[in-house]
Amino acid sequence: MQGFQLSFFTEQSRKHHGLPLGEWLLQEARALGLGGATLMAASEGFGHHGTLHSAHFFELADQPVEVTLAVSAADAERFFARLADEKLQIFYVKTPIEFGMTGS
Template sequence: MQKGYQISFFTEQSRRKDGRPMGNWILETAKSLGIPGATLFPAAEGYGRDGWLKSASFFESGEQSVEVRVAVTEADAERLIERIRSENLGVFCVKTPIEFGIL
């Protein structure tokens, strides 16, 4: 098992970066940095700093919350967070210490 971090980035489906949905952009950025895996999760419902409820209902799918989650080493965590920070995206991030590996 390796020690590292689970990092989760939270955004909405309607937010975009370089013409792509923000969640997909983060996923592609992680891949371009050589991070071996990342997952994009759609959320059924949630709310953020603004207090507005975001839902995956048919009429509001553009406001659906999404999460991009990665399990990475400390070095990869630093590289990914710095890359996201350098773009000044304003996405919420949670970084949690973990142990991970293939069993």
């Protein structure tokens, strides 16, 4: 199947409707019936402002997180429409891909 890999990047401390934004993105993908999403925590990263974000032993709030989805073009449009409805500003990467399952 042809579609897109959507990758969203944020920090653990960023909230939306009382939830960490990464978790909110997972819940919205599920609510829209998308095929799956993965939340990954990183140890360090920096954003467009050049600010270093990292996970420290005592403070995980600044920890970078990434949410990745493999979706059809139609599902990508629905997901971005949902983000627009919420007026969310979040950095993303949208890459054309082929995806599917191996085996029978």
